[in-house]
Amino acid sequence: MAALYLTVSGVEMRAMERDRHRDIIGIRVAALGWRQALDELTRGLEDGTPQRIFNFLNANNANLAMRDAGYRQGLSRCEVLPDGVGVEIASRTLHGIAFPANLNGTDFIPALLVYAERPLKVALIGARPEMLAGAVKNFRILTPWHEFHAVSDGFFDKADSSAVLDKLAALDPDITLVAMGTPQQEIWIDANIRQGHGRMVFGVGALFDFISGAVPRAPLAVRNLRLEWVWRLIQEPSRLWYRYIVGNPVFLYHVFRYKFSGAHRHREVHA
Numbered sequence: 001m002a003a004l005y006l007t008v009s010g011v012e013m014r015a016m017e018r019d020r021h022r023d024i025i026g027i028r029v030a031a032l033g034w035r036q037a038l039d040e041l042t043r044g045l046e047d048g049t050p051q052r053i054f055n056f057l058n059a060n061n062a063n064l065a066m067r068d069a070g071y072r073q074g075l076s077r078c079e080v081l082p083d084g085v086g087v088e089i090a091s092r093t094l095h096g097i098a099f100p101a102n103l104n105g106t107d108f109i110p111a112l113l114v115y116a117e118r119p120l121k122v123a124l125i126g127a128r129p130e131m132l133a134g135a136v137k138n139f140r141i142l143t144p145w146h147e148f149h150a151v152s153d154g155f156f157d158k159a160d161s162s163a164v165l166d167k168l169a170a171l172d173p174d175i176t177l178v179a180m181g182t183p184q185q186e187i188w189i190d191a192n193i194r195q196g197h198g199r200m201v202f203g204v205g206a207l208f209d210f211i212s213g214a215v216p217r218a219p220l221a222v223r224n225l226r227l228e229w230v231w232r233l234i235q236e237p238s239r240l241w242y243r244y245i246v247g248n249p250v251f252l253y254h255v256f257r258y259k260f261s262g263a264h265r266h267r268e269v270h271a
Contacts, residue, residue, distance in 0.1 A: 022099070024090050025258045027065060027072075029057055029080045031091075033100040037081070037108070038115045044200055045116060045174050051195055053078040055186050055203040056105050059086030059251035060243050064183050066254055071183035074190035081108065085226040086248060090255045102226075105204045106217070109177065113143045121147045123171055123198060125164065126154040126179030127208040134212025149173070154180050161192050168197045176201045179208045 021028050032040065044052050055061075057080045065072040082088065083104040091099050113122070124136060136148045149171055152164045168176065176198030178185045185203040193201050209215040217223070218231035233244050 022091055022095050024057060024082075024087055024094065025062055025066070025254050027057055027062065027075055027080060029082050029087065029091075029099070030103075031082075031099055032103065034103070034111070037101065037103055038112060041112055041200065042116050045118070045120065049199065051197075051199055051201070053189060053193065053201045054081055055079075055189075056081050056083040056103070056205070057087055058084040058104075059090075060247050061182050062087070062090075062254065063247050063251050068183055070187050074183075074186045077190055078186070081105075084229065086251055088226075089252070093255050094259055105202065105207050106210050109202060109204060109207055110139075110142060110211070113139070113146060113175075116146075119145050119147065120174040121149065121171060123149050123151045123168055123173035123176040124179070124208065125151045125168075125176065126185065126204075127212075128155075129153045131208045131212045131214050134214060135208035138211050138213065151176075158184075158188060161188070165192060165197065172196055173198045174200065177204045177207065178202065179204045179206070181205060 022031050081103040082099045088098045132150050132153050136150050139148045151167050218228040222231050233240050
């Protein structure tokens, strides 16, 4: 009877794991609602909890992962959160259901900081100096009970990160936000971040650009329609046209190819 109980428990545990994560073209992505994600990550900031590293997956990142093995390996060694309508379409296509929430970093990181009532030390690395300073200033206005520290802009020598890492270790932050752009930030985090560099570490892309106010967000109505990518394309057509006009169809090609190969079903069975 005991053996039967253990077997059933193991099956149930594997089913629960599949419910919490979805395979998006070979990348394991967390399937969490907003409140569930905020509760879980806030608990993860308690003293004595293991370090956790988070990155975000959108259509552009997924395309990069298909051709950059180093980036893909970095994603496989961290926790990945869903970002944007592209991965939602992928989830519906591959699994028949959307992700519970769009946990994009531009919205989720500020929400997590507001949700965390205990004062935290937050380290910021990346972006141009003026954007880094603006992000620190506005984060302090948004959540004045936390400490925000500009450790370095994004223009340090990536071949020798010892000075930046020494500053991080001396600070011993609760949260470290790394904004170097994809795939540089994920590869740098995977190669350099260790215990003592942050209880929770996030690769946050253009977050500092938005928080500093240097780059305006789309109006809320546009975001609610899941069309922020169109707004960004209109704002920066020369920089973003390839990412969206070419990249989105390429991503859908990868998704449908993955679906019809049956690879996602095979990975779920062996999860």
